[in-house]
Amino acid sequence: MSHPHPELSAPAALPKGGLRVIPLGGLGEVGRNMTVFEYDGRLLIVDCGVLFPEDHHPGVDLILPDWSSIRDRLDQVEALVLTHGHEDHIGATPYLLRERRDIPLVGSELTLALLDSKLREHRLRETVHHKVREGDRLKLGPFDLEFVAVNHSIPDALAVAIRTGAGMVLHTGDFKMDQLPLDGRITDLRAFARLGEEGVDLFLTDSTNAETPGFTPAEKSITPVIDQVFRESAQRVIVACFASHVHRVQQVLDAAVAHDRKVAYVGRSMVRNMGIARDLGYLNVPPGVLVEAKDLADLPPERQVLISTGSQGEPMSALSRIAQRNHNFVHIEEGDTVLLASSLIPGNENAVYRVINGLARWGARVVHKGNALVHVSGHASAGELLYCYNIVKPRNVLPVHGEIRHMLANGALAAATGVDNVVIAEDGVVVDLVDGFAEVSGKVECGYVFVDGSSVGDITESDLKDRRILGEEGFISVIVVVDSVSGKVSAGPEIHARGFAEDDTTFDEVKQPIIDALDAQLREGNTDSYQLQQTVRRTVGRWVSNTHRRRPMIIPVVIEA
Structure with missing residues (x-):
């Protein structure tokens, strides 16, 4: 089982006749699923979902996949294929369509209907649709697509087989093998077997429940x-x-x-x-x-x-x-x-x-689930995945949709059934299928894109770090006036705090050290306001850390008079 090296460089040009797989979300996390396939200079995207923020993402509404690596190639996208209608597979689509409105959308009836209502909210009404169902074949550029019924926790889910000159890829989407589904629509294992007989060169399989033994309950x-x-x-x-x-x-x-x-x-x-x-x-x-x-x-x-x-x-x-x-x-x-x-x-x-x-x-x-059987998973457990590997008999396996532990467990299942080449990748890690063999070829930039209100991508990890500090450690502002002529502090420091110590007298003992540190800088002829602000920040930060064992955000303001 091959593991990607963390220090991968950008991939070289795709060898002629090869197929490139670029996961932009959903590998290493549960959510924001998005995978790009490149063949003969054209691109096909499968899914475009969101990840919902956790407690360490203060103020963030949604997290999108990072498609910056293909932003200047969106005109080469043949279509966006949506495997089913869950938010973690369709939720980011409106944001992608803002950048190219006419990307054709491919999906089942229910999936496209759920997406349509979302697009209307974003005022994206004139989109190109290809409504498909299980058994359909659709040719888009160099990609020949076949759709297969799979059972999931939402109706009308589809797996997709992608035929190219480099070989066939089978992408399960999210699936399980409920044998008594409420809607009577089971995962089409006969189609999986038929595709396996034809030859599946790369099998992308749902990893979410790979650590769970047996079969997912009905x-x-x-x-x-x-x-x-x-x-x-x-x-x-x-x-x-x-x-x-x-x-x-x-x-x-x-x-x-x-x-x-x-x-x-x-x-x-x-x-x-x-x-x-x-x-x-x-x-x-x-x-x-x-x-x-x-x-x-x-x-x-x-x-x-x-x-x-x-x-x-x-x-x-x-x-x-x-x-x-x-x-x-x-x-x-x-x-x-x-x-x-x-x-x-x-x-x-x-x-x-x-x-x-x-x-x-x-x-x-x-x-709730902790005290009663009130929910069953929508994902295949280990027994179902083993069943699929034995039916499909793929040449190469790329586990998708899950945290790293889920993908490793899924890869181990594939290897146990005799799959010779299992590739473990994460978001941004590029996998090339060349001459029937899949291997990691490099890495593209692939971070989190945060949606905050109407702002998309303006919030950075650094901003979130500042927000966490504000929320957990508090805020201190320090205002000092210096006389550039006399080279001394002429007023202040005036100190205010929020979420740390509301009583401003708390800071009386640090005021003189601030004045002494600034006077020392000014005596040496250092009048640069940025350097003086850093002096204030270091002095207050050291005192707060030593005295209160806290690390609040410190905003120094030095005014020259």
């Missing part, structure tokens, strides 16, 4: 648990799940009908996505079960069900506002039941537990 295994929650709940039931989890919403709707309850959606994305799924026939809404959220309060609590966003503890989500008791019309009462029908995305644990504690504080019974 979605149907949750139905009895949801039914039991409804049966045992004497008052209102609130179910929180992803706004795209059509299967889970279907189970809740069916349980509500069985227990004579009415259902309302809460959260803009939930209302929008479930409306799309219903209109396209992916969600069966029994007659009379759905009501407007504001009308639900007219019913007794034992007949109410709310389906809400916020299963990951997102601060502005409906469930978080309910837990904080600042939602417009939903207020937790003693005896309500809240069902968190989702897994915990790594990094979101603290936010989710804050919501659970907030709900429990108001008397709600909270049912």
Whole structure:
């Protein structure tokens, strides 16, 4: 199994007849999936998703893939292929289309419908679409695409086989092998086997659950648990799940009908996505079960069900506002039941537990994955991945979609089935398929691109570091006036602090050391304002560190009079 060296240089020119794979997101993290394929001077992009910020990304709304390495080649992009409709696979598409509006979009009916509503929000209406379904073939430039049905936690997911003169690539997207899916649409292993017989030169496989032994449980295994929650709940039931989890919403709707309850959606994305799924026939809404959220309060609590966003503890989500008791019309009462029908995305644990504690504080019974089988993964576990490797028998394997530990575990599974060449790459690491052999050829620039309000890419890691310091260590400002003629401090220092010590007298003992340090600089003829500010910063920083064991942000201002 080959591991990329951290000190890789930029890749050399792609050998004639070779295929280049450039992962720009999703390798080394769970989210912002994006992979670029280059052949014969043309590019094909598979997925363009977002990563949601964690606690160490203060003020950040979204994190995008970094496509700066192909920015000056966007005119060479044949299409953007979207494997399914989850945010971590489609969410960054509007930002890419801002840079080239006419990139053709390829995806299934539901995937493109979910994306369309997002594009309208970004005022991107005139886009080129290729709607495809399993079994379809589509030729775009030098890329011959074939689409294969795969089962996932959202309907209409597709794997894609990419045929070029360099060989065939099979990209699974996110998938699992539920043998009793709620919609009856299973992963097409017959197509996988057929492609394997033709010869898969490079197999890109979902790694998210590679560390989990066995097979991922079926979605149907949750139905009895949801039914039991409804049966045992004497008052209102609130179910929180992803706004795209059509299967889970279907189970809740069916349980509500069985227990004579009415259902309302809460959260803009939930209302929008479930409306799309219903209109396209992916969600069966029994007659009379759905009501407007504001009308639900007219019913007794034992007949109410709310389906809400916020299963990951997102601060502005409906469930978080309910837990904080600042939602417009939903207020937790003693005896309500809240069902968190989702897994915990790594990094979101603290936010989710804050919501659970907030709900429990108001008397709600909270049912979650930690105390009941209320969610199953949408990703293949180790047993399913082994099954796929034995069916496909690929020549080369590139694990994708997961943290480094997930990809290593996936690579080990491939090697155990006899795959001779497993390449472990991370974001930005370039892999070339030449003469049937895949190997790392270099690395392109590939950092995080932060979205902060309407600003895209203006926030840097340095800015986030400053924000973390402000939030954790506080802020000190120091204003000093120096007389350039006499060469002495003529006024100040005036010191103010926030988030550190609100009592300004705290700093009385450091004022004289600041004056002494500045006077010493001025006596030596150093009147450069930047150097004087650095003197103030060092003096205050050393005192604060020694006295208080803190490292606040220090903003010195030196004024010449």
